Amino acid sequence: MEESINKSTLNPDGSEFIVVSNRLPVDRVPLDESDDGWRRSPGGLVTALAPVMATRDGAWVGWHGAPDEELAPFHHEGMDLLPVALSADEVELFYEGFSNSTLWPLYHDVIAPPEFHRTWWDAYRTVNRRFAQAAADAAAPNATVWVQDYQLQLVPRFLRQLRPDLRIGFFNHIPFPPPEIFAQLPWRREIISGLLDADLIGFQRASDSANFLRSARRFVGAGVKAGQVQFKDQDGNVAHISRAAPFPISIDASQIQELAVRPDVIARSRQIREDLGNPKTILLGVDRLDYTKGITHRLKAYGELLTEESLKVEDASLIQVASPSRERVESYRLLREEVDGMVGRINGQFDTLLNTAVRYLHHSYPVEEMVALYLAADVMLVTSLRDGMNLVAKEYVAARGDNTGALVLSEFTGAADQLKSALLINPHDIDGLKAAIMRAVNMSPAESGRRMRAMRRQVITHDVQRWSEEFLTTLQHEAVQQ
Ligand code: G6P
Numbered sequence: 001m002e003e004s005i006n007k008s009t010l011n012p013d014g015s016e017f018i019v020v021s022n023r024l025p026v027d028r029v030p031l032d033e034s035d036d037g038w039r040r041s042p043g044g045l046v047t048a049l050a051p052v053m054a055t056r057d058g059a060w061v062g063w064h065g066a067p068d069e070e071l072a073p074f075h076h077e078g079m080d081l082l083p084v085a086l087s088a089d090e091v092e093l094f095y096e097g098f099s100n101s102t103l104w105p106l107y108h109d110v111i112a113p114p115e116f117h118r119t120w121w122d123a124y125r126t127v128n129r130r131f132a133q134a135a136a137d138a139a140a141p142n143a144t145v146w147v148q149d150y151q152l153q154l155v156p157r158f159l160r161q162l163r164p165d166l167r168i169g170f171f172n173h174i175p176f177p178p179p180e181i182f183a184q185l186p187w188r189r190e191i192i193s194g195l196l197d198a199d200l201i202g203f204q205r206a207s208d209s210a211n212f213l214r215s216a217r218r219f220v221g222a223g224v225k226a227g228q229v230q231f232k233d234q235d236g237n238v239a240h241i242s243r244a245a246p247f248p249i250s251i252d253a254s255q256i257q258e259l260a261v262r263p264d265v266i267a268r269s270r271q272i273r274e275d276l277g278n279p280k281t282i283l284l285g286v287d288r289l290d291y292t293k294g295i296t297h298r299l300k301a302y303g304e305l306l307t308e309e310s311l312k313v314e315d316a317s318l319i320q321v322a323s324p325s326r327e328r329v330e331s332y333r334l335l336r337e338e339v340d341g342m343v344g345r346i347n348g349q350f351d352t353l354l355n356t357a358v359r360y361l362h363h364s365y366p367v368e369e370m371v372a373l374y375l376a377a378d379v380m381l382v383t384s385l386r387d388g389m390n391l392v393a394k395e396y397v398a399a400r401g402d403n404t405g406a407l408v409l410s411e412f413t414g415a416a417d418q419l420k421s422a423l424l425i426n427p428h429d430i431d432g433l434k435a436a437i438m439r440a441v442n443m444s445p446a447e448s449g450r451r452m453r454a455m456r457r458q459v460i461t462h463d464v465q466r467w468s469e470e471f472l473t474t475l476q477h478e479a480v481q482q
Contacts, residue, residue, distance in 0.1 A: 010059070010073050010080040014140030017056035019049055020131055020155055021148035022099070024062035024081050038076050042367050044391065044464035045148070047252040052468065054078045056144075061134045067091045084134050086127065093123035096329050099151040102185075105331070107150060107174050108292045108386040109412075110181060112331040121187055125154060128194075132158030141165055144475065147198065149173045154194035160240070169475040170198040173249065174388040175414075176208040179215040192220050196231045197240055200475040202247040204388045204414035209246045216244075243478050247471045248414055251391050253463040256398040259371040268368070269375035272319075277354060280315040281441050284377035286370065286392045287384075288325040289362065291335045294383035294410060294427040295322060299342045299358070301383075301433040306350050306357060310438055313355045318381075319373065323364040336362075374399035379440040382409045383427040389414035393422070397459045403452040406440035408433075418458050421451040 025046035026038040033039065040046060052058060059080040064071055067088040074081050086094065097120035106114040132155045135145050144167045147155045156168050182188055192215055195201050203209040209227070216222040216229050223230040233239040259265050276282060283302070287293040302318055305311040322339065326332045343360040350357040365373075374380070380396040390413040397407060397419065409415060409422035416424055423436045 010075060010082075011057060011138070011140075013057075014143065015057050015059040015080065015138050016140050016143050017052060017058040018061060018135050018139055018143060018145045019053075019058070019148065020061040020135050020145060020152060021045075022063055022095070022151040024064050024083060025049075025060060025079070026064070026076055026081065028065070036074070036076060038074075040077055044250065044252045047255065048464040048468040049146075050077070050079060052472070053080075057140070059138050061131060061138065080138075082134055082138055084127075084131055090123055090127055092328075093120050094127040095151070096326065098124040100326050100329055101331070103150045103153075104174070104292075106181065106185060107177050109175075109177065110184075111385050112291050114184065116184075116186055118186075128152055128154035129158045131155050132162060135159055136162035136166075139163060139166055142167065144169070144472070146171065146472070146475075153191050156196075156198035157194040160197040167475060168198045169200045169202065169471060170195055171202040171247065171249075171471065172208065172212075172388075173204070175205070175386055176203055176212045176215075178211045179218050182211070182215050183219075188215070188219050192216050192222075193231065196220070196222065196229060196242050199242055199478045200471070201242060201244040202471055203244065204246065204248050205417055206246045208388075208414075209244045212244050243474075245474070247467060247474075248418060248462075249389050249391070249467050250459065250462050250464045251394045251398060252465075253394075253398045253460050255367070256371060256374075256395050257401060257460070259368055260375060260399040260401050262368075265368055265372050266375065268372035272372060272376040276317045276319075276356075276359070279317045279355070281311075281317075281378045282376055283316065283318045283379045283381055283437070283441075284373055284396075285318065285320045285322075285381045285383075286373070287322055289322040289332065289336055289339065290325055291331055292384055292386050294385045295320065295335075295339055296342060297385070297427040297430065297433065298381050298383040299339070299346065301430050301437060302358070303342070303346045303349075304430065305434055305437060306346070310434070311441070313350045313352060313357050316441070317356065317359065319359045319361070319377070321361045321363070321365065321370075321373070324362060370395065371399050378405055379437065380405065380407045381437070382407070382413060382415070383425065383433065384410045384413050385427055387413040387415075391415075393419060394459045397452065397455045400452055400456065403449045403456065404445065405452060406443050406448050407451075407455065408436050408440050418462065419455045421454040 025041045029039045061082045064083045070085045071083040102114050105112040146169045213224045229242050231240050343358050374396045382393045393415040407422040410427050411424045425433050425436045
């Protein structure tokens with residue numbers, strides 16, 4: 001497939017600013033729902049970067065989500081989109097395999113056992129090279145290229161080889177593991193050197209950045225001083241200097257705030273409460289159906305609270321939104337069976353003809369419906385076993401304009417570094433989790449108001465716009481210094 005890269009870009013002079021991510025920021029929709037069959041994906045990243053795209057002649061390189069399909073570059077809502085094709089084999093080996101069955105579990109504390117296969121690694125290299133080539137073809141001289149996430153860690157290296165003139169940034173949206181775990185990866189040196197060809201490598205938490213620097217020292221002998229990494233080639237000459245630092249990502253806070261005061265969204269949130277029989281307390285979980293999210297831990301705690309009658313099904317209801325994800329990957333299939341089974345057992349035991357203990361919704365919803373759910377929920381449960389950031393926690397906080405509601409938040413999320421007034425929990429400690437849920441359910445309005453105000457201040461002043469500006473300004477500065 002290497003030869004079939006479409007070299008044409010929409011901008012003959014090349015783009016000044018290029019984002020490279022595994023997925024393009026658009027989803028296919030039926031033609032009667034949009035003019036060109038595409039709709040901008042929900043999510044903060046594209047919202048933050050779209051204005052930068054517009055002012056800097058930007059382009060976005062990414063996969064459009066279907067196997068075995070070559071698409072020409074196209075323009076959508078002010079952005080040039082440059083699709084990268086993946087064959088069905090590559091989807092299996094690069095996306096489901098190396099990205100989501102090797103790197104994803106390895107970088108999330110090996111909650112599921114990572115698998116190491118040389119054929120997957122070969123596909124990862126090939127596909128990363130293709131993304132790099134697409135960016136190299138589209139970039140104007142001295143352009144800035146911002147590469148996103150764990151699926152593309154070799155892109156900085158390939159891109160640097162193809163286009164030494166570029167300013168290259170990389171941001172890892174998921175955790176970076178400690179070297180003791182990263183050491184398992186047979187290709188650990190290649191991954192570290194791949195990243196080190198970026199001028200700036202961003203992470204969610206200070207601990208992720210520190211983990212990366214320790215691995216850079218240990219596995220490629222990089223010299224590290226104050227976050228700066230000197231990488232020497234085989235002859236001992238300094239090949240490249242880059243910088244690693246935390247840049248915690250956030251949400252489009254004003255979009256969530258605006259939706260939270262829209263009359264139709266407020267009406268919908270009331271409807272949700274009514275449909276559930278106006279219980280005293282609505283608890284809410286919103287996750288991709290992923291084993292990193294601690295959904296089974298949450299259900300276990302909730303089930304025990306019902307068994308012990310600390311909560312009664314007449315008074316409390318848990319809404320669990322679990323959006324379908326990576327469904328062809330075995331560990332995700334197993335998780336779905338486990339969650340389906342747990343929900344069935346809890347509901348079988350506690351439901352009445354009028355009340356349901358767990359409303360389990362295996363769907364994705366538009367952002368308006370999500371905000372209505374945030375408004376309807378008295379308690380938000382985020383119980384991840386490991387999570388790069390967790391934007392749902394921040395969205396819940398942004399939606400609670402009247403400073404009511406309580407957030408139970410796992411300390412293993414990036415968000416826990418910023419939302420210090422949440423009820424922080426260790427999801428493995430089921431008794432601790434149960435106690436925190438009960439504390440949230442019974443919290444006085446004064447205490448929840450105080451906590452929510454502090455969290456809202458943080459989220460509203462640190463939105464995704466600020467995140468992208470800080471990263472890009474630092475990238476500019478780093479490159480100038482060299
Ligand atoms: C996480 C990753 C993203 C990824 C998303 C959805 O948030 O950090 O890179 O796009 O999950 O997963 P998917 O495999 O559907 O792209």
